[in-house]
Amino acid sequence: MKKYRTRLTLILILLIGTSMLIAGIWMATGFERTHIKELKLNLERELKILAIQEWNHSGDQESLITYYNGLVLKLEKYTGARLTYVRSDGTVLGDSDHDPHLMDNHLNREEISVALKGETGFAIRFSDTLHQNMLYAAIPILAEDGKISGVLRIGMSLAQVEASVRDFWVYVLAGMFALFGIVSFASYRIAKSITKPIEKMTRVAKQIAVHNYTTRVPVVHHDEVGQLAEAINQMSESLRSQMNQISKNEGRLNSILENMLLGIMMIDVDGKIVVVNPITETLLGFTASELVGKKYNEGMQFLPFIEQIELCKQQMNLVRDELALHYPNERLVEISVTPIGYNGEEWGGFLIVLHDITELRKLERLRSEFVANVSHELKTPIASVKGFAETLLAGALYDEETARSFIQIIYSESDRLNRLVGDILELSKIESKRSPLRLSPVHLNALVDNSIQMVAKAARQKQITLEFDAKEALYLEADEDRLQQILMNLLSNGINYTPDGGKITLTAEAFITEQIEHTDEQDWIRITVQDTGRGIPKEDLPRIFERFYRVDKARSRSSGGTGLGLSIVKHLVELHHGSINVESEVGMGTRFIIVLPVIQL
Template sequence: MRPFRIRLAIIMMVLIGISVIVAGYTMGRVFKNTHITALEQTMVREINLLKATFPFHDASDPTNAETQKYYSERAVELDRLTDSRVTFINKDGTVIGDSESDPNSMDNHLNRQEIKEAVGQNYGQSIRYSATLGQDMLYVALPVNSDQSDMIELPNGKFDGYIRLSMSLEAVDQGLQQGWILMFFTLGLLFLIVALVSYRVARGLTSPIEHITKVAHRITKLDYDARVDVTRNDEIGQLGLAINGMADSLQMQLKTIRDNEALLQSVLANMTGGIIMIDAGQSIALVNREAERMLGIQAERVTGKLYIELKRHYELTRTIEESVALREPMHEEVSVFNPVEKLIRIDGVPMSEDDGAYRGMLFLLQDVTAIRRLESMRSEFVANVSHELKTPVAAVKGFAETLLSGGVQDKETERSFLQIIYDEGDRLNRLIGDILELSKIESKRAPLQCSPVHVHSFFEMVLGTLSKVAEKKEIRLEMNVPEELYIEADEDKMKQIFINLLSNGINYTPEGGRVKLQVTVEHNEDEEEVVFAVSDTGIGIPKKDLPRIFERFYRVDKGRSRNSGGTGLGLSIVKHLVELHHGKLAVESELGMGTSFRVILPLIQDEEI
């Protein structure tokens, strides 16, 4: 309890000191006001006495020198009798006599405070600093009209204006000043004694409180490592322990909040699906990174705004609008354009508090464009495979049934039927082989087995394989390949690439045409690349078909392709094998002029391959 008593004693001393100061100040003000009021009433009585006894002179012309002289002399006489400055003021504010100054040098007094108060009252008064005398003065003025007063006046005497007395407040101020000096000296001595006694006690109390305050300020600025050094067991020590406990609790809670927030942000940022949250006010509360990418928006620009900010995605906005209106789960697929068309699956669920209060809608966006395209490609692939397999199987079955029924007696016809069965079986075998090869490549079950390949020798072997087919059609094969060029690649897969491209060139080039292979090395900033150009003088490919020629089973001229023995999978296999080598594939063609395929492969494959 001792610290409490010390604090109470300090508070009492402060209160006593304040009370004494306030009382002294109040007494000084009362003394001053009372003295001024007494002076004011005395001056009013003196002016009233002047009104009744003063011999007024005609003052109708305030600028008249005789008039000013008369009233100035009388003012001087009255100043000696009343010990006050006397001023005679005409009704229009012109000074016509003053005991201390020349009336001609004095300005108009109509706007002086005491004159304005005297207009509507019995008298007017004001206290202000006199620049002429250099001290505070009390001014009292009364209106005087000699025609309306029972006063003694000179013949033809007429005065209509104001009589003003003024007295210095210097004596009052000096008395107050002496009282203030005495009071402050006494209080100063008293407080000096009290201060010397209480200094150590006050310091002992304020120092730990200041320390606690500084620590509290550091905690408010999120410095949760700040702690109070507790060295005492009283109430202040308990307060320090409480502050430390609060800081420990806040630090733990903030760490938990930050960890949870970081985890949530990481989950949202790395989700493969887009997230959009619409709050109860129909404003966008949250947009994650994937949703930004899908919709081509920026979270900082749309967050906090109404969901209609997504209006350029009409179907999405309409779906969100319906879901927000119904506040029910929904599942739909919509198309958005950013900049190409994408198919987005949107799943919406309403959010609510534990008490059931509605908080908004949460929407999950999934880009299902590739999935739907893959489903379509699979369906198309199955249909194409079924069709491609059915044709040779039907041919084999038909000719075999004819032979088994004994309907063919001619050996030459029988031989031609058997040849057709053989050719269709061979075609069926190649088709199945190509399908299996393409499936293996697409499923990544055909890794590259890279080794240095001597390009010139490699193409001599490839062209040698195809030379007999070219000779039958009288097609000239040309090769322009550097002698000392090596490339790091899978030789078997390279053979598949170029046999397919060169075979197509031979098959679709009329007799007497030309198929040319040219190899060059190009240098760019990152690496060296080898460019393989396979060109022919064949029938060419229409421009509308160029974007699709690498699709499975796509044929520009279906009848011609079948007659040439093609399966429709060759260019698709080429595309996948080139990509497997981290290369690029391009095609240029003009109807009737020929086609040119460009295969660009890195000179050296990356180590990761």
């Protein structure tokens, strides 16, 4: 921009300087021309006055030279100018500065030839005799018969005129230089006033080019440059607003992609992966940096998708399928491949959506198993009730002992059926969270004592010892009924699976640990229910909390269990934001460990 300002200043100086120079030359030329014109008029008047003298003298040439030469010498004293008298044939008969005998014929001299035609002749030329520029004026001298007998010429040196012109030029040049300085300064200021706003606009434009949309051009004047500055400011504000909106939209899109539960992968028209969200990284076991930029048909990690993508490319329509992935974990994934930007023969690539349906299929399998188990569990008591009722109706009703036995069995099976339906409904309500916790302060020691009293009769029947060990009074925030339900299920379960003469020990203790999500300390209570039963095989431990799962199915049914107790316990513990674990060894007994927070946060 400084170079532009310099060029603009030089152009202004050149234009104005050239104009000033032309004006000076025109003025000097006009001054010289006017001055010479005045001199010509003066010389012509002087010649007309001098023409009154006697110029028609007769005699031989020598006498004529003597006469005319003496006359012009006398007149020179009054005029102060060079006088020359030339006969009509061009012979010089008298000259105030030179000897006429030595002078050339003047017939071809410009001013002489014009005068011989009856007019006043003028000429400016360099005098070889005087070695300076001379202004000559000549008028015709008429004889008595009216014919031109000669020419009277007056010559005046132009040295004074030239000196005046030189002085004029000195003043003109001095004025021009002074004016040139003023013009140079003014030109620089003008150029600066034009280029400075442009410089500011250029800087702002460069800032806009590097995405700095907050910079503005200061608007001083509202001329064309000011309007251009305002237009740039408006453009910058518009770009800032648009970029902010784009950034917000991009942030929203990134937030959506990062928090989606579906894997998203976008492939461009060249087959390169351009977008990968975190869920896709988890599903494929590769980071975005390892995937983005690679072609979908390169690398082992894309082999399960290639067939689906190629099929979508052929059909140019949505393709959906389920694939089993073995890396990094065994997963069942639903893949949907959709062409994007499809318009005639033009398309912009593919959008791949990955949905991890492993848990969904597992839940479907569990649901199917649950329905099958419920049907089976309900079918058994119903079949028993129906069979014994038919037997009674067939005649056994009249045998009192047999009828009483059958009715007792019907009663037991209906009671078992009632418990089963009740547990199913309870589990359904817990899982659907339709039965929220009613939290209140609970004295754990009293609650445990009460639970032990409720199962004491069943324990005495099998001569099982029940013990409770707590070194201090413990309190926690919980749903008292639900907490008692947990303890009752575990105690009943222990009594059912502990041989006669066994022992069930229940302990409770408080401890402090740090939460994972917070830095504050959290108080916890650990409740342990340990029996001396047969124990649980190691391979069955992972499934012990599943619905209707039994280690010994025949013994479980004979003990009256529904197979839902431990599943209900696990859900109730988790509702209290706690955890439950089981430790067992065959022949040594089983221990259930429950950890609950003192305060429900």
